[in-house]
Amino acid sequence: RISELFDIIIDFPESKASLEELKLCMERNDLRKTIAYSLRNTFETRLLHPGANTNDILDQYISAIHSLRIIDPSGIILDVACYPIRKYLSSREDTIRCIISNLTSDTDGELAQQLARGNNSLTDSFNESDTDSDEDWSPDPVDAIARKGMTSGYHKKKDVLSMLVTIYGSKQLFSSEYRNLLAHRLLTLFDFNTDKEIRYLELLKLKFGETNLSDCEVMLKDVKDSCRISDHIQSTMNKIVQEEKDDSLMLNTLIISENFWPKFKEEKLKLPPKIEKTMTAFAKHFEKLKAMRGLHWKYHLGLVNIQIEIANHQKQFSVTPLQASIIYLFQEKVQWTIEEISEELQVSSTILRRKISYWINQGLLKETPVDSYNLVEDRITPEDAITEDDETTTVTSAADQHEEEQELYWSYIVGMLTNFPAMELDRICSSLKLFIPSAGELSSRDLKMFLDKKVQEQKLTHNNGEYALVK
Template structure:
């Protein structure tokens, strides 16, 4: 038989050595008594069983007493100061309760020997096992509002830390405040030093209990994220001309991470004193916070990007910062969506003038190319701008006017660079590519536009809105004609300089007609001099002198269809004499006058005043008729001048506004020989004279040119039934765009032309195919 022993006696001794079995922590058992009891337990081979029972009781005690007591101090209280005190008190009580277990844990260690090691949750050390039990039990009983108290504690501490950190840089005027910026108390009763001390003490206890990361990690992260957002918003509020990224990184390192280091070290600001594990944790936290900083900064700059673009190049530092952040975040798609929406709501609507849209578009080209040198962002973001400009009737004229602007402007500066035009025709100069520096395009890039994206300059991009340079060349011809006819002199130096710059862009062949136009002005000066010296013309007494601009009709843009103004007889006689002198000089050539064009210098002598002014021929003709007759009916005057009554009424208001004519009854006008107080000076008269273009608009001219293609398109669709856009374009290039003087048409312009025919019900479009409607 085995040895017989008294079970009750053994149980009593074990309970005496480990009072935790009776729900108590402190033991009165001396070391000698414990050694005797331990030997008896070991002798009876009960070590494993006793240790398991004791650990079970420790878990029960922590679950029923320590954890509930800890969480009982966490209440949904809105007072931050009270929340700070509650959290500190809870940690203090938890730490005190845990310290009381140290003697018990130390005695449990004596149970172990080399042949008897119990692993609990992977821990071989009883102290580590105890901390794990406390941590797991606390986290299993989390109350609903536990993070509120924790946030209040760390929020107050962070305020104090930031205030202390910045106090040295404050001016004396700021220090005259009666309230402390850290603890919000009166300066005489400032608690900042006490708060710092309690803060570090609390963190030290949490670190020792290995509870810091698990208990407050999420709250710390959330609190720091809020601080980062507030700081970035404050620093970057509408400030684009200074780089903010480096100061923000410095703030993150010196303020936020320094505070974290103090938390994990229990008060020390030096990382050398930390363990390798803690240093790695701080380093990992730093990477996450740096990424959050970049993401926050990027989102703010994306919201401000429209203003940043408008202020470019003054906003260059903000663009540079954003470029760095986009490489470190994944926010390109958000940038594209937000910027396109901002452009549509703030720029692309009827309330914005076309020159302003072009200015913003050019600024966007420059800024986005700086942001993304490959050009993918530019290509994607500006597509709505190009589509909108394509539908504005004055876009081409505004672009050409910008190119010819005498004042410093973006387009004029681009023209001076003298680069050749690059059209999106699908061709690429691969020989000029530097393949050693080649980088693949981002995944959101359109591979079909890769080459053009790298090559196109600002002027080329504006031309490519329409896909053809013909419209711009025609607009330039029209604008050049207006400028030459409006100045009515023989000075062409400025126009020649512009023409030479444009020839470097568009080629000499495209601008040949413009060269002829300028040559006409030069020849006109020479011919007019010869006519004026002609004896037959100059020997007779003439009522006035005539100078003429002699134009080659086939090289100038078509004029607007105007009524044939009937000039006074003495004026027409003088013009006829000029024609005879010209015919004598040129032999088989003659002149056809455009009587509605030109400039007339008038000297008007009335009873009480004399006026000296320059007006248009129709205005001069109107007032000359009042020289013979002081009162005219509108219809009667319109019939004599061969001018529509509606046009004459609009023109005659000029003289009414100057006080020379008065409408005494409906459509009856009378000459005012004497001035009234409302009459204005001649200087004002000249300023108010309306200036209208004598040329047909370039868009009207282009519409007429494109009609050349219509017969080809009708023939193709009659034979082939239906065709896609690309096929129609290829066949037009093959058959309709050959030979000298042939009209060219780009793919986007052809699409617009065909879509207009669809709207006019002359074509049908379905499934990507165009066809003729069935009769």
């Protein structure tokens, strides 16, 4: 059974009977060490490799948590066998994004169900002491000795979500990643309907706390206010269009409070004149409605709902502004080179090739010859509605934001240690919080890890509890 344990975990919960058999064997024979290291080696060879999908690794990890708790309620096997999984997941850039996506998905997955139950905040899990007070407490086995590289008391974390969060040891990083995911979702809303997102936010606040998600509340409020403002301005513009018999586009605008939203990736894009005209008119009405305030457009963000008619066939597409601008150009002429499109839209050829490939896959454009594109006028793909499946994110990831913050901290630390030859950890921490607003939630523990890393890089020295620049 030990050699089959990996496959048994994959089949959980259908394999629960086999796990109960192993539990009976464990009660008669102490095979804890054999099982733990055998399974650990199997995980490293069969699961933890670049070809494995992050979601598959997470599913296997969650199954392993449930399965190994049946075999060994003390959690010793779980702690030893799954240590490589936790370490490997922490090294993957998309792990946090996958966890947050699973938490807020419409499926009946393990994490989504756990979030829906809404019990046990993560604060309790992080502050949990090594001594349990539960009625079902039992002492650790005699072979539960300290292990190199293992987190003390890790197996006492009973909540699956808590165990996933403790891979990183920071709720703030998870909250930042959810803010990025929420921003991406809100940017693709046509109807400003945020009921589902509000529900997810309320459930996440029970887990992560209101303080960590306060920015998300402002983001959702921005959507609500934008709906009201956009409807008012659009109705005014429609009246003008009817009076002047001018052709205009339907424009729903999301007006954001920049300080509360994640940083957006800056991309240059020149929109077609007709679209620019509509946006300019909208901005003027906004300035009349909101005195002393103006709009700074992010042309590359959002979603465009377009209808294309070719050979008496009409199809709906939901695409990015750049992709809409590309296909819009083919109304003027049926053939464009990559250089002409690049000059017209002021976008690099590299980005254009990636975006044009979407229309080629939909059968609307054809490349003949190289870097020259023709409109296919005799067919449209049979799908009724095509929505772009673009994995390119429009916001800076939480990890990238965290790295930018650390670089900012480092510049201030260098300045402080230039003026003061040596400073203690607490003094550096309080000084950073005084001068940098974003350092308000910086803990002494996180700062110490950052400073110790600089010591390893031989940029700082640490003597008698004080840090100094390497001379």
